[in-house]
Amino acid sequence: MRRLYLQVYLAFVGILVLFAVFMVLAWHSAPSSGDDQQALEGVAALASELLRIESSTQDQQALLRRVARPSGLDLTLWSAEGEPLAEVGPRLPFPGKDRQRSGWMRGRGGPTGALRLPDGRWLVARHRHTGARYHGIGLLVTFGLLAVAVAAGAYPLARRLTRRLERLRAGVEGLGGGDLRARVDVEGRDEIADLARSFNRAADRIEALVGAQRTLLASASHELRTPLARIRMALELGAEDPDRRARVAADIGELDGLIEELLLASRLQSVPPLEPKDDVDLLGLVAEEASRCPAEVTGEPAQVRGDARLLRRLVRNLLENARRHGAGTPVEASVTGSGGRAVLRVCDRGPGVPGEESERIFDAFYRLPGAPPGEGAGLGLALVRQIARRHGGDARYIPREGGGSCFEVQLPRLGSSS
Numbered sequence: 001m002r003r004l005y006l007q008v009y010l011a012f013v014g015i016l017v018l019f020a021v022f023m024v025l026a027w028h029s030a031p032s033s034g035d036d037q038q039a040l041e042g043v044a045a046l047a048s049e050l051l052r053i054e055s056s057t058q059d060q061q062a063l064l065r066r067v068a069r070p071s072g073l074d075l076t077l078w079s080a081e082g083e084p085l086a087e088v089g090p091r092l093p094f095p096g097k098d099r100q101r102s103g104w105m106r107g108r109g110g111p112t113g114a115l116r117l118p119d120g121r122w123l124v125a126r127h128r129h130t131g132a133r134y135h136g137i138g139l140l141v142t143f144g145l146l147a148v149a150v151a152a153g154a155y156p157l158a159r160r161l162t163r164r165l166e167r168l169r170a171g172v173e174g175l176g177g178g179d180l181r182a183r184v185d186v187e188g189r190d191e192i193a194d195l196a197r198s199f200n201r202a203a204d205r206i207e208a209l210v211g212a213q214r215t216l217l218a219s220a221s222h223e224l225r226t227p228l229a230r231i232r233m234a235l236e237l238g239a240e241d242p243d244r245r246a247r248v249a250a251d252i253g254e255l256d257g258l259i260e261e262l263l264l265a266s267r268l269q270s271v272p273p274l275e276p277k278d279d280v281d282l283l284g285l286v287a288e289e290a291s292r293c294p295a296e297v298t299g300e301p302a303q304v305r306g307d308a309r310l311l312r313r314l315v316r317n318l319l320e321n322a323r324r325h326g327a328g329t330p331v332e333a334s335v336t337g338s339g340g341r342a343v344l345r346v347c348d349r350g351p352g353v354p355g356e357e358s359e360r361i362f363d364a365f366y367r368l369p370g371a372p373p374g375e376g377a378g379l380g381l382a383l384v385r386q387i388a389r390r391h392g393g394d395a396r397y398i399p400r401e402g403g404g405s406c407f408e409v410q411l412p413r414l415g416s417s418s
Contacts, residue, residue, distance in 0.1 A: 060086040073125045080120030092124040164192050171199060180207040212364075227252070278308040279414060282342050283335040286315050290333055293319040295346075299335035302342035303414035306391040314387040317380040318346040318407050326350040329404070341393070342413045349404040358397040384409065 064075045064086050074089030082094045095105060095114040105112045105124075112126040167184055174182035183203055186196045234248045282302045289312065290297045304311070315333075322331040326348030333346045353361055353368065360366050364382040384407070385395040393411035400406045 057086060061088075064088045072128050074128055076124045078122040078124065080122075085121070089128060092126055095122050095124065161192070164188075164196070168192070168196055168199060171203075175203055175206070180210055278306060280304050280306060280308050280311055282311070282344060282411070285312060286333050286335055286344065288312075289315045289319055290331075292316075293323050293331070295319055295322070295331035295333050297333045297335075299333075300337060302335050302337050304342050304391070304411045305414050306411070310387045310390070314384050314409065315344070317384050318344075318409070321380050321407070322346050322348040322350075322405070325405070337413060338410075340413050341410045344409040344411070345398075345406050347400055347404060347406040349400070349402075352399060352403060352405050353397055355399070358399075361397065362395065381407075 060077060064077060065088050067073070068075050068088040074087075074092060076087040076092040077085040078094050079085055080097075082097065084091060092112060093105065095116075099114070100116070102114060102116045105114050112124060115123040115125070117123060164187055171182050171184040180203070183200050184196045186193050186200070231248055231252065280303070282304050283297070283299050284301070285308070286299075287297050293316070319331060319333065327350040329349035331346065331348050333344070336343045336345075357368060361368065362381050362385045364379055366382075381395075388395040388409050388411065391411050393409060395407065395409045398406040398408055
């Protein structure tokens with residue numbers, strides 16, 4: 001059986017049927033309670049008075065017949081030793097010499113009651129076969145109606161449960177078929193609802209990654225054309241001129257740097273979260289990079305944990321960005337500690353960034369309106385934010401008082417639990 005809802009449904013109905021059977025068996029085999037036993041003893045005393053042991057067999061037979069006729073019972077009177085003394089209808093089984101108390105006995109013809117008289121005799125009673133048959137049919141009809149009611153109530157429940165699983169499967173198949181917008185409705189608060197939420201989160205992440213890759217490839221194809229076109233033109237015009245050779249070398253270096261940044265951006269989007277592995281002195285790292293890209297460095301030592309190569313790239317991109325857009329003004333870098341965070345700021349006195357563009361400059365391949373050619377591919381700040389977030393921090397732009405720009409990166413400080 002391949003349909004899950006049928007498996008759940010039939011299992012549910014089967015459990016209830018077994019429960020009903022066990023309840024019937026337990027009811028027949030359960031011992032009498034104290035009150036019931038006391039009542040049975042009272043009836044036994046009364047029956048013993050009516051069926052006196054010294055009475056003749058004919059008298060006992062006549063008395064049993066008078067009792068059996070209106071009540072519709074088969075009756076058998078047994079001696080304590082197991083000898084039949086009188087009977088009406090088919091002879092009923094002897095309870096046994098080891099039995100000491102009144103109660104129900106199992107029998108083929110239906111429930112059979114055994115009443116132990118004070119003198120040791122047994123009076124065994126059972127409904128006649130006709131009544132027992134109707135009684136059994138009544139029980140059968142009752143259990144049949146109960147089964148139908150349970151089945152009718154259980155089916156919608158099982159079907160509702162598995163219908164949500166079918167919708168989830170349809171969403172998975174849609175996503176696997178290329179529909180990146182495939183999502184499923186979240187219904188309820190159970191495990192299936194949690195699974196639907198997990199699927200939607202995974203689908204959001206996949207759609208974002210694929211969209212970022214498409215944007216990256218589309219932008220990269222445009223950015224790669226410019227240096228390649230310059231190189232092709234220089235080769236067509238001849239590269240004997242030293243100035244042209246220098247320009248070709250610069251174009252090749254630009255192309256190589258762009259490819260390196262593209263590969264790094266793709267790797268940061270695709271690989272699992274970063275496992276910090278190095279203890280890095282952020283102030284020392286900034287001072288090393290500032291010696292290549294002249295900048296004034298101040299601050300205090302701050303230890304962070306992470307990938308030293310990626311952190312070096314973060315610092316280098318910030319310094320290069322400040323040098324490129326600072327309009328020739330001095331670049332200032334500082335490292336401070338704030339609570340459990342190490343804060344890196346790189347500032348310049350350039351024209352700054354309009355307020356509405358302060359977030360877009362962190363998008364890959366985004367350039368400010370009116371930016372001249374040769375100002376970079378627009379990947380530097382995108383990589384800064386990606387690297388910072390991979391290390392548990394973030395990057396943002398802050399307008400500088402008096403004009404200019406400040407880029408601030410906050411990273412978890414080594415030894416801090418925050």
